[in-house]
Amino acid sequence: MNTTTAATQANVTVATIRTWCRRGVIAATKQAGRWTIDPASLAHRIEIGARMNRPTTRYTVTEGTNQYGTTTWTVTRTDGTPAGYGPGKDSRITDFTFLQKERAETGAAILNALPDGYYVRKHEVRYHRSSINENHWVWRLAGGDDNDPQDVRGDVRLDTDKDIAVEHLVRCATQHAAGTADRIQAKAEQDAIEAAESAVREAREAQLAEARQQKGPLATPRQVDYILQLLGRRERSGEGGGFFYGPTDRAGIETLSKAEASTYITSLKGDY
Template structure:
């Protein structure tokens, strides 16, 4: 798709489309001096723009003054409710106060555009290596279904271009949300398998405990492995005989007494 067609579809100027292409707001490649725009990426950008201009906007920016008389810009909710951005009431935007209006506008735009259940926090990235000069702040994506075993990931610098930050973080949240149901289902399936295996292990431990109670010390893991090796060798060579016969599977061998296991080994080796 060329810039003219994209501008008509997005209801913006061709110059705006070219700016979006240069800044990576929409996916596009340049060939022979002309932009070739990915339609799907443009559609996502149009959708984001529609959300941001919707009258149902939940967050806006209000101007104020701090205790030092400096002008501040705070992200607030437009419906009069507490400015919470997370899934619980404890996630109030207590730190969404900025000295730069652009940062506050970006924060409000991101919060307005994200899918339900997702939000951003103002997060400080700390470096511990001396080769890094300083820490920096980012918009960090968070939220999603509480039952999802995989956290959502996505960061953008606090001073990032507003349109680019919104497009990227919305894309991260949308992709994460699309896989939520499958991940939850797989986790539930794995949890069921783990629970069944735990039940089997518990039953086995009870069997061995009872065998130990009646027989005394049981065959050691080394004895069990050695007996299985000797039995496998007999099966390969066709040899047989001996003065002592016992179980041929691991479960049965594990329930033998330590003394019987020793006798079994001697018989299988023919050392008598």
């Protein structure tokens, strides 16, 4: 995709597209002085911009005071839904009360810009006592499709500039959401394979249990490996004969009794 087409899709100027390319905001390569833009990367950027400029405001900041009379700012729902856990409450804004207005405004801006299904929590990053790093609080990205096997990742310190925090976390959420369908499908396919393999193993165990009930103790793993080794030698040498003929694959050999396996070994070795 060239810069003109990209600018039309993003509803920006060609100069803006070139700036995005130079700064790595969108994935692009330059050949013979012309930019070629990756369509998927541009779509992600357009989505981020749409989220950041979403006209519908669901969260806002209200001023109040705490029990000590100190002024506080709290992230609240514009429709009046209370914070908390349970039916009719919004757990996303639980404990979203701050002494700094800027932090509350950042929290509200992030929640308003994130794709549906994603949200942020206040999270304290703790380091080991011997670490040179200090504990600090971050906005931690969470949410997504419950069936997605991969958790979303994204942290931004609480004191990060609002626009930077919003863009970073929206980008993380948008990129995660873009791969959700593929990951869910891959997981379903893997689960189906594992289920089929489990069914085969169960059927095999049932077969061996039946053989064990009829014949008593079955061939040991060492006997099975030795028989296969002897069969391999015979196949390479072209030798034949023997007074006992049995299965030639592992599955069949495993159903022999220990006595039958011993006799088979004797026959293959010619010790008679």
